[in-house]
Amino acid sequence: MAVKFDLNEREVWDGNYAASQALRQADVDVVVAYPITPSTPIVENYGAYVANGYIDGEFVMVESEHAAMSGCIGASAAGGRVSTATSSQGFALMAEVLYQASGMRLPIILNVVNRALASPLNVRGDHADMYLGRDSGWLQVGAFNAQEAYDLALCAFKIAENPSVRLPMMIHQDGFITSHTAQNVYPLTDQAAIDFVGVIEPIDDMLDFSKPVTYGAQTEEDWHFEHKAKQHKAIMDSTLVIDAVFAEFKELTGREYNRVESYDMEDADVVIIGLGTTVETARVAAKRIREKGIKAGVVAIRCFRPFPYEEVREVLKNAKAIAVTDRSSPGGAMGAFFNEVSAAMYTSVSRPIVTNFIYGLGGRDFSIEEAERIYTEQQAHADAGYITTEIQQFSGLRGPRLGFFKTERS
């Protein structure tokens, strides 16, 4: 039996500590990990809980992130609850194995503390690592503060391990801004947390020798396509379970989560849609710019995969101009998030104006003033009825302004 860990009704935790407490309360059996800034404390703390008897699990410190995820796969196929954490280069090194975890339908929970990808080397937060995982077959949800990092980690086990889902899941939080900023967090009691998360039900358990299993078989053109299609369908269909788990969590805690969050959207003409802590900046800016008569709103993507196309289209149906903010270097294209939102809105009846802002790379601050400028520009597009600037702009960049691709006008 684990030693009791005393918790107050209100704690002051940063995002990393909040995530590690969720791992303890979910009674995670095995954490296989490798340290990297800024996610290191999550697994360090789990190791400390093991060392002090606060959890009956095992902490395995391996020699690389590739090995960390490889070990998680072996442990998960052996039927228990598994989690780890990483960032940036570590995430990139894991990339090969991320696809294998999802292809084998193993419900591993990965806490990703978002950080830029080198080169140049940078330890600050942007979303390059999150974007690298976007086709990997994992569910991806975003936490915008420490409370959410804790809440969503608990929800993640319940979603991923659901027998109709059986997919690995990432919980993203912004490096340093969320991971290292202490905030008030209201944890559940240990009993309430484990009652909510439940006990993992082993499926295709390698340690059940009455029914031998083969993991990681080869399929060529005869079966590979069907397997990947089935996997994609499972990801798309996971929305039912995600919504149900969020509803149950709200009933338990009063804290509401939606796959798409919206703020001041009832009458909004111009919108910033974003991921991560950007959302809280945009919310402040929207309130300020409304005082100047611009009807500004904010939409946040909580669930990046599966991407909530229908919900995005619904929440943006009355918007006139939408700024899609990508915190990842696009490498010769529009931002990936812009492309998703554009796909949703191109198939809408209203077809509003959609523009792309690349911002905040390598932890560059996204200021309230910058968000206000974006709203003002969106209002100009809305008034003109077309995109008056380049479709893609770099926001908050030093030196001459940078933009690409203009709208076609007859």
Next chain:
Amino acid sequence: MAITSVKNLKEFSTNNDRFEGAHTLCPGCAHSMIVRELMNSTDDNLVISSNTGCLEVSTAVYPFTSWDTSWIHIGFENAATAVTGAEVMHKVRKKKGTLKDNEAPVKFVAFGGDGSTFDIGFQWLSGAMERGHDFTYICLDNENYANTGGQRSSATPIGATTSTAQAGTHSYGKKEKKKDIVAIMAAHGAPYVAQLAPNKWKLMAKGFQKALETEGPCFINTVSPCCTEWKFEPKDTIALTDLATDSLMFPIYEILNGHELNILYRPKNIITAEDYLGAQGRYKHLFKPQYRHVIDQIQKDIDDNWIMLQRREEARV
């Protein structure tokens, strides 16, 4: 400990078959002999992992599997990590009492070819050995990347021709000597490290049993002659393995706890390297006058290594 007693080859080969014959390995491939022998050497439950390679692609092509026990393949490099992840989970679930059968003993075994062991998976193997997991890693050493058509690995001996280290008018094939994987694994301080061969099947079975019985990380390098890339007749696999062990190109020995070396097989009549090399197409070019010096070099290396092994055995350090 439920270990099958080894009496005769017939009894041994017909019991407890958890590796099905219906696989797609080449006729004459020694991999299946080694794998079957491992699986027949114990009655305990087995969790097996395989690196990408000939064994893996030939035994688990959906919707078929040759493995009548738990088996996992992730990638080219990480079988050691996959199986030790399962080993850790077993420890936790046993403690918590959540296993289907909490009492039955379970053994954890990883297989890799020489490419995945000596080269691409070297770091993953080293990490798992250092962490001290209770598992056995078996390298099926056929001295090349056979699965991708015979490229050189760091296990390929000097003088062999491969598709990426070709013999020609200006080259005698691979220029570099084979990496001494057994010494490297012993240097990890592993409790049991050995080099074994399928022609000496009793020694191999005993070695496997010893590794499975030993608590902690064990490593066994097995010679697995590859008729396809070494270029000999499929029917001659065991005869060729005899040449490998009797020329001392593949000496059979074990190292306990990183220092206690025991030679397990001393050929009554040691044959020359030339006899071993001459039986394979991959060394054919060495018999041209301009490359004879490479044969001399190989013979010298074999002799030096045999002296070193005997001295280490005597010294017990």
